[in-house]
Amino acid sequence: MVTKSRSLTLNKLSSLLIKLIGLTLSGLMLYILFKRNFLVKSVSSKPANLQPPVINTKNITSSQPEQIDLSSWQYILVNYDHPVTQEFIDNLKLVNTPEGYGPQLKVDERIYPQLEQMLSAAKADGVELYICSAFRSVDYQTKLFNNKVDEQLNRGLSKEQAIEEAASWVAKPGCSEHHTGLALDIVAPSHRTLDDDFETTNAFAWLYKNSPKYGFILRYPKNKKDITHVNYEPWHFRFVGDKAQEITDSGLCLEEYFSKIKQI
16 A cells, blocks of 8 residues: 555656646746747837948048059140140141041041041931041141131231230140140031030030040130130040040049149
């Protein structure tokens, strides 16, 4: 009897122990689930961080132009302070401009591929361009300049005033970018007049946006006469090569850009 009673007691204890273990495990599981739900709810209830990420600016390059070799042919500076020599002009290798874009004119052979690509791209976009002036000899520039002086004299200006005014529209002989074969006056078949109204045409809009892709810049922009000594000319584009987009984006005229380069 004692043995049987002890056996029953052990069985009851074992059963009770199993129940206690089960309850303990159940409680632990409930606690874990509760804790997890609480944490998830807490995280999701926090407001989103709308602040932009902090950007490390230490490695960002400045807007300063890179050093370039200003003695390279495409960077020649021609203006009233930097005239070209007849020897320079005589040594140029010139080729005809592409056919179908105005009269057959001459440009430096080194810019021909880019010029042809630019004209073709404009045509593909439905924009017609017309080249009305390119390379000019000193003799031809002299003729143009004298004609402009006479025009100013007919307006009643003195000789000195007429020369000064003429020079703001037509460069003095030797001081024209057209002597380099790198400059072109580009208009449209429907607008061949060299005036400010050209900037209202689709041709100008296309050139201003796209010409830098082919190495050309608007050489005489607005509000730069004090520096260039030349009035705004929306038709005058000049080849400078790979730096065309950088120069255009800088808002600087060529004189200002080169001056900045020299300061680096």
